[in-house]
Amino acid sequence: MREMLLTIVAIVLVNNVVLVKFLGLCPFMGVSTKVDSAVGMGLATTFVMTLSCAAAWAIEHLLLQAFDLGYLRILTYIVVIAAVVQFVEMVIKKSSPELHRVLGIYLPLITTNCAVLGIPLLNAQGNAGLVMSVVQGFASGLGFIMVMVIFAGLRERLALVRVPATFSGAPIAYITASLLALAFMGFAGLVPAAH
Amino acid sequence: MLTAVISLAAISSGLGLALGLASRKFHVEGNSLVAEVQAMLPAANCGQCGFPGCAGAAEAIVDGSAAPTCCPPGGKVVAQAIADHLGITLAAGEDIRPTIALIQDHLCIGCTKCIKNCPSDAIIGATKQLHIVMDEACTGCNQCAEKCPTGAIEMLELPQSIHNWVMPQPARYS
Amino acid sequence: MPTIVIPPLRRLLQRWGVHPDSHKYPAAGLDIEDAGLPDMLRLPLSQHVGAPAKVIVEVGERVLRGQLIASTGGKISAPLHAPTSGTIVAIDEAVVPHPAALTDVAIHLRPDGLDEWIPLKSELYPINLSEREISDRVEDAGIVGMGGASFPSAVKLSLGHRSKVTTLMLNGSECEPYLSCDDRLMQENAHAIIEGARLILKATGATRVLAGIEDNKPEAILAMKLAAKPFPEVHIVKIPSRYPMGADRQLIKMLTGIEAPADGRAADVGVLVHNVGTAYAVYRALRYGEPLTERVVTVAGGAVSAPRNLRVRLGTPMAYLFERCGGLRVPPARVVSGGPMMGIGVQNLDTPVVKGTSGVLALAAAEVGEREASACIRCGSCVEACPVGLLPLEMAARIHANALGEAEEIGLDDCLTCGACGFICPSRIPLVQYFQHAKGELASRSREQKRLDTIKELTEAKAARIEREAREKAEIHARRKAERERAQAAEAAAKAARAAEKETEA
Numbered sequence: 001m002r003e004m005l006l007t008i009v010a011i012v013l014v015n016n017v018v019l020v021k022f023l024g025l026c027p028f029m030g031v032s033t034k035v036d037s038a039v040g041m042g043l044a045t046t047f048v049m050t051l052s053c054a055a056a057w058a059i060e061h062l063l064l065q066a067f068d069l070g071y072l073r074i075l076t077y078i079v080v081i082a083a084v085v086q087f088v089e090m091v092i093k094k095s096s097p098e099l100h101r102v103l104g105i106y107l108p109l110i111t112t113n114c115a116v117l118g119i120p121l122l123n124a125q126g127n128a129g130l131v132m133s134v135v136q137g138f139a140s141g142l143g144f145i146m147v148m149v150i151f152a153g154l155r156e157r158l159a160l161v162r163v164p165a166t167f168s169g170a171p172i173a174y175i176t177a178s179l180l181a182l183a184f185m186g187f188a189g190l191v192p193a194a195h
Numbered sequence: 196m197l198t199a200v201i202s203l204a205a206i207s208s209g210l211g212l213a214l215g216l217a218s219r220k221f222h223v224e225g226n227s228l229v230a231e232v233q234a235m236l237p238a239a240n241c242g243q244c245g246f247p248g249c250a251g252a253a254e255a256i257v258d259g260s261a262a263p264t265c266c267p268p269g270g271k272v273v274a275q276a277i278a279d280h281l282g283i284t285l286a287a288g289e290d291i292r293p294t295i296a297l298i299q300d301h302l303c304i305g306c307t308k309c310i311k312n313c314p315s316d317a318i319i320g321a322t323k324q325l326h327i328v329m330d331e332a333c334t335g336c337n338q339c340a341e342k343c344p345t346g347a348i349e350m351l352e353l354p355q356s357i358h359n360w361v362m363p364q365p366a367r368y369s
Numbered sequence: 370m371p372t373i374v375i376p377p378l379r380r381l382l383q384r385w386g387v388h389p390d391s392h393k394y395p396a397a398g399l400d401i402e403d404a405g406l407p408d409m410l411r412l413p414l415s416q417h418v419g420a421p422a423k424v425i426v427e428v429g430e431r432v433l434r435g436q437l438i439a440s441t442g443g444k445i446s447a448p449l450h451a452p453t454s455g456t457i458v459a460i461d462e463a464v465v466p467h468p469a470a471l472t473d474v475a476i477h478l479r480p481d482g483l484d485e486w487i488p489l490k491s492e493l494y495p496i497n498l499s500e501r502e503i504s505d506r507v508e509d510a511g512i513v514g515m516g517g518a519s520f521p522s523a524v525k526l527s528l529g530h531r532s533k534v535t536t537l538m539l540n541g542s543e544c545e546p547y548l549s550c551d552d553r554l555m556q557e558n559a560h561a562i563i564e565g566a567r568l569i570l571k572a573t574g575a576t577r578v579l580a581g582i583e584d585n586k587p588e589a590i591l592a593m594k595l596a597a598k599p600f601p602e603v604h605i606v607k608i609p610s611r612y613p614m615g616a617d618r619q620l621i622k623m624l625t626g627i628e629a630p631a632d633g634r635a636a637d638v639g640v641l642v643h644n645v646g647t648a649y650a651v652y653r654a655l656r657y658g659e660p661l662t663e664r665v666v667t668v669a670g671g672a673v674s675a676p677r678n679l680r681v682r683l684g685t686p687m688a689y690l691f692e693r694c695g696g697l698r699v700p701p702a703r704v705v706s707g708g709p710m711m712g713i714g715v716q717n718l719d720t721p722v723v724k725g726t727s728g729v730l731a732l733a734a735a736e737v738g739e740r741e742a743s744a745c746i747r748c749g750s751c752v753e754a755c756p757v758g759l760l761p762l763e764m765a766a767r768i769h770a771n772a773l774g775e776a777e778e779i780g781l782d783d784c785l786t787c788g789a790c791g792f793i794c795p796s797r798i799p800l801v802q803y804f805q806h807a808k809g810e811l812a813s814r815s816r817e818q819k820r821l822d823t824i825k826e827l828t829e830a831k832a833a834r835i836e837r838e839a840r841e842k843a844e845i846h847a848r849r850k851a852e853r854e855r856a857q858a859a860e861a862a863a864k865a866a867r868a869a870e871k872e873t874e875a
Contacts, residue, residue, distance in 0.1 A: 037282065059206070067198045076206060083210040090221040097228045101257075102282040160766040162367070162744065238825050268824070272817045279774075315827040331820060332827050357415065357471050359816070361809035365742075365802040367769060 004135055009190070011139035017115050018147045019177075019184040024115030027106050028148065029173065033159070037102045038152035039145065044092065044103065046141025048084050048110050049119055053137030055080045056120035057130050077120055078111075085111045115144065151180060228257045228281070235276050236266055239314045241336030243267045257281070267294070268334035294335035294350045296328045302347030309339035309348060383623065385756040386611040387789045389546045389710070391585060392736075396669045396676040397549035401557060403680045404666075404693050406480045410452055410684030411463045412438070413475040416723040417513040418520045419445030424476060430457050435487045435660050438476055441508070447521040447724075448511045450660040452682035455480040466706040466723060470716040478684065495568060495655035500530070503572040503655060510654035511661045511724075515646030516540060516551075516615060517707055519725035522647055526572045528636055534573050535639040538624060539566050539580035539648060541589065544614040545708025548728045550665040551645050553678045555582070555589035559596035562645050563603055565652030570602070573641055578603040579624050580645070583610040612710060613787040617642040619756050631783045646727075666722055668694045671733030672701035681722050687729050688718035701731035702739075710788045743796045751790035751800060757783045761790035765803040773807050781807055 015021060018028050024045070031041040059076050063069065089107050093100045100107070110116060119140045123133045154176050163172050233253035240248040244265040246255055255261035256277060263277040264285060278285045296317075298309075305323040317333040320326030328339075330353070340348040353359065414421040420443030432438055432451040439449040455478050463475035492498065498506070508523030539562070543551040555562060566578045580597070582590045584607045597603040608614060608623050618629045621640050629635045635642055646664065653659045662683060669676035674695030681690065687704065691697055705712040706726055722729065751761035759780045767776040784804045791800040 034282075063202055063206075067202065069199055069202065072199055072203065076203065079203075079206055079210065083214055086214055087217055090217055094221040094223055097223075098280070098282055101228065160763075160770050160772075237821050237828070239828050269821060270817060272814050272821065275814070314831060315824045316831050317824075317827070332824055334824050334828075355469075355471065357465060357467055357473050359813060360467070360469055360471060361813050362468065362802060362805040364768070364806045365799045 004132075007132070007135060008139040008142070011136060012143040012146060013184070013187040014190050016143045016147060016184050016187075017119070017140045018144060019181040021115075021118070023118045024113050024144060026109060027113060028144075028151065029170075029177070031103065031106050032148055032152040032173075033155055034102075035149060035152045035156060037099070038148040040092075040096075040099045041103055041106060042141070042145030042148045044088055044107065045110055045113065045116065045144055046138065048081065048088055048113075049116050049137045049141045049144075050134060051084045051137075052077070052081045052116055053120050053123060053133045054130070055084065057123065057128075057133040060120075060124050073121070073124065074117070077117055081116055082111045115140065147180065147184075151177060154180070229253050231280065232256055232277055235269075235273055235280070237268045237273065237334055239268055239334045239336050241268060241314060241334060241338060243336060268336060294352055295330050295333040296335065296337075296339055297349050297351050298326050298328055299347045299349065300325060302345045304345055304347075306344060308342045308344065312338045312342045314338065384753065385619070385758070385789075386613065387754050387793050388610070389612055389792060391610070392547045392669070393549045393552070393585070396547075396667050396678055397552050397586075399553075399677040401550075401553050401665055401678045401680055404682070404685060404690060406453055406482065406484065406682065407685050407689040408479070409458075409686070410455075410478040410480065410682060411475045411686070411719070411721045412449055412452070412478065412684040413463065413465045413473050413721065413723060414439055414442075414449065415465070415473055416449065416519060416683070416725065417447040418518065419443060419447070419524075421474070422446060422449045424460055424474075426457050426476070428457055428459060431455070431481075432457060432478070433485050433487045435489065435662060437660075438478075445521060445524050447513050447523075448509065448660075449476070450511055450662055451478060452662040452684055453478070453480045454483050454485040464717045464720050466713045466715060466720050466726065468713055470720075475684075475721070489658035491657045492655060495652075496564075496571060498568075498571075498655065500572050500574065503568055504530075506655055507572070507651055509660070510650070512647060512650045512654060513661075513724045514644055515650060515664060515725065515727070516644035517711065517725050517727055519723075522643070522651065525641065525643070526569065528634070528641075530573055532634070532636040533639060534575045534636055534641045535577070536625070536641070537566060537570050537573060537575045537578045538617075538620060538640055538642040539578060539645055540615055540617070540620055540642050541580055541582040541586075541593070541645045542608060542614040542620060543586070544583060544610070544612045545710050545712075545728070546612075547669045547730055548667045548708050549669075550667045550678050550727050552586045552589050554649055554665055555586070555645055556592045558649055559589075559592040561652045561656075562648045563593070563596045563600065564656070565648030565650070566603065566643070567600065568651055568655055569641075569643055569648060575641065576602065580605045581608045581614070581620050581624050582606070583608055583614060585610040612789060612792075613756055613785065616756060616785050616787060631780075661724060664722070664724065664726070666690065666726055667728040667730075669728065670701065670705075670730040671736045672697045672699050672731035674698050683724060684721045686719045686721055687715065690722070690729050691718070691731060697731055699733055702734040702737045703732045705730040705732065710792065711786070740797045742798045745796055745798060748795060750793045750795060754789040754793040756787060756789060757785060759784060761800045761804075762798075764807075765798065765800050768803045768807045773811055776807055777811065781811075784808070 017023050018025065027041050027045065032038050056077050059080065064073055085108065092107065119137050123136055128136060155173060158172060158176065233250055236249040236253060238249050244252045244261065246252040252261060252265060256263055264274040266273055274285060303325050305320065305325060307320065307322055309326060310318045310320060314336060315332050315334055317329050318326050318339060319329065335350055337350055340350060422439035423442045424439050426432060426438045433454045434451055436451045437448055438451050441448050457476060458479045459477040460474065461477060462472040463477065464470055465473045504523055504526045507526060512522040513519045514522060541551055541555055570578055580593060582593060582605065590605060590607055593605045597605050606624055613619055614623065617635050620642060621635055622628050627638045629638050650661050663680055665678055666681045667678050668690045673691060677694060679690060679693060704715045704718065706715045706720060706729060707713055708728055709730060709732065712728065745762055747762060755761055764776045764779055764781055781804060786801050786804055788801040794800060
């Protein structure tokens with residue numbers, strides 16, 4: 001239990017998927033103009049990540065290792081992730097058409113979100129068990145939601161202030177993101193044993 | 196080799212089947228957004244947006260082929276409401292000022308053609324009597340002007356008075 | 370009987386507001402003089418909050434002073450009386466006190482110089498009138514809030530009656546710089562003001578009068594205290610000088626410590642606030658039967674040669690008042706109708722004095738001190754100054770980003786547009802203009818939305834009507850057809866029967 005909590009803290013803060021591992025930057029920059037849509041995107045990505053971690057573990061252990069098909073890892077993972085994303089899209093379209101519209105192209109793009117592929121691959125590399133895989137997937141999602149909300153909040157404030165013309169738009173957003181990443185570096189060493 | 200082909204095929208077909216079932220379960224009848232947007236439009240079916248009626252415009256707005264600002268009778272209010280509902284931002288600086296019809300007294304012959312064609316009953320008058328437009332009910336849809344045999348109807352912007360004047364926004368400090 | 374003591378603590382805890390230079394002298398030290406009659410009076414029909422008054426006179430008609438020339442235009446409205454005797458020369462558009470110098474319908478009255486009153490119904494002891502009668506006479510006299518808000522006083526009286534008012538507050542704070550009309554009125558007519566307040570007290574059923582007067586008017590406080598001596602229910606309270614002390618919620622908070630709810634009225638906490646000028650007008654209307662035809666106006670500003678308070682007929686153009694005060698020494702940098710903080714910048718000197726005009730100011734360039742706005746340094750001065758406790762810098766940022774809804778969420782509706790934030794701003798950002806813009810824009814949007822809703826209703830009603838008519842037509846058509854067929858069938862049957870009869874006969 002203690003180890004699990006430590007793992008969650010380590011993944012959310014110390015090894016944050018976006019700001020430390022630099023995975024999933026596309027939705028991080030793309031869907032972070034409004035806090036509401038950032039939360040929606042974060043939840044969808046967390047859901048996909050958790051599910052695909054579980055599915056990837058099953059494929060890894062029941063199929064790839066059993067039949068010695070390690071070279072098919074990326075291919076099979078992508079197929080599974082794509083299916084999960086399709087499923088999430090259907091659910092969102094049914095339950096919240098507004099969110100579906102707001103997320104727009106970024107929703108199908110979760111498929112190619114490197115964080116979603118990266119976490120199961122890291123799990124496979126670390127040879128994590130089923131529970132640990134799911135926990136790591138979920139914790140990465142939590143970390144993703146957290147930085148998305150923080151960054152969207154910052155960008156909402158940025159929209160109100162006067163930014164010099166040279167920096168307005170994407171440049172100031174990148175500067176903010178890099179400052180945020182610097183801040184997250186301060187967490188290094190918080191959980192010495194993990195990772 | 197064979198195991199690889201079989202296992203990949205099995206995974207793909209299994210997922211395909213699951214997705215197929217899910218799509219049946221989560222099937223969405225029509226697009227609820229279109230109905231919601233249509234409810235926000237003025238329902239005058241005036242055609243000023245270039246679509247056949249408000250239903251067509253609502254569909255175009257939802258799928259993104261038309262801007263929420265395409266509705267002149269609705270003006271800024273409707274555009275803003277739709278944009279908020281769809282979660283999109285309006286292009287700045289696009290100021291749509293609604294117009295209203297004005298009947299020129301000396302040209303009106305009292306034919307009642309405009310009255311019959313007004314979708315919102317905004318014109319009052321009787322045969323061979325001077326007609327008048329009620330500003331409060333006019334959408335500026337131009338249908339009366341098209342039907343007027345003497346060209347007595349002009350479309351005008353609402354005049355500025357102390358009752359509708361709004362303090363302009365001050366220039367941005369640098 | 371409750372004794373009124375302001376705990377010094379309360380003053381210390383309330384840290385809102387600003388302290389502009391008062392500039393009240395020399396006008397505050399001189400008697401009120403009569404301004405006399407100009408060549409032409411222009412009386413706009415919307416001199417009050419609510420529906421415009423309805424004209425009941427015709428062009429060319431001769432009217433007497435105090436004669437009704439426009440009647441009440443709705444539930445919230447006020448009538449208008451001729452300020453002097455003369456001829457109605459036109460009922461036409463004229464410039465009104467408005468920041469964009471727009472025009473509105475006004476009655477143009479040319480005085481004949483006789484200044485002849487209509488027969489007046491005076492009342493020796495107006496305090497014996499019934500509550501109803503007081504309220505009716507206040508309404509008939511066309512009295513509105515004289516402090517500048519111009520809300521019809523009779524409406525306020527009946528409102529107070531409905532929501533159980535216990536305290537009547539007399540607003541003698543006069544917190545705007547330059548203005549001293551209330552100050553002078555209190556010094557010269559304290560008895561009349563106290564009598565007027567007692568009449569309002571009777572009309573509303575309240576039990577005590579609290580008159581708040583800022584401590585920069587010691588003579589007025591003394592005069593009011595003397596006049597209030599015989600009446601134990603009237604209390605004169607000295608309050609600190611601070612802007613905007615005269616806003617009703619701020620005055621209530623300073624005098625009683627109660628904060629009126631943002632989404633309610635002052636009457637919800639059992640308080641009704643009236644200006645001292647209003648109390649004076651109520652007294653004149655009930656004691657002497659005089660409708661509201663004149664008011665005290667402060668003519669001041671660095672550009673005016675001899676500033677002073679004048680008793681001015683409604684409708685008098687500003688140019689006449691400046692002439693009356695020795696003309697303008699220098700060309701004014703800004704001319705204001707009302708106080709310098711909340712007044713209306715005027716471009717045309719023909720703008721008339723209306724019921725709510727407390728001052729007419731011609732400010733010299735040095736007094737205006739206009740400087741270009743620079744960037745917000747987030748010092749928070751405006752937050753400290755805001756009497757309502759809002760965040761002006763945040764609201765302005767949202768308004769500038771055109772996110773009016775967000776500005777509303779953080780309290781735009783509670784903004785008084787008092788201008789304290791803009792006054793204190795070290796970057797000279799015109800904050801209050803942002804708020805006025807946003808408020809106007811939101812109001813215009815809600816008006817537009819209402820209009821659209823009406824249109825939608827009408828459109829749907831027409832579509833339903835057309836459909837119904839078509840259906841009825843079809844039904845009638847079907848019925849006629851059926852009848853015709855039935856008749857034909859009956860005829861055929863009769864024919865057949867006749868033929869059969871013939872056959873049998875044969």
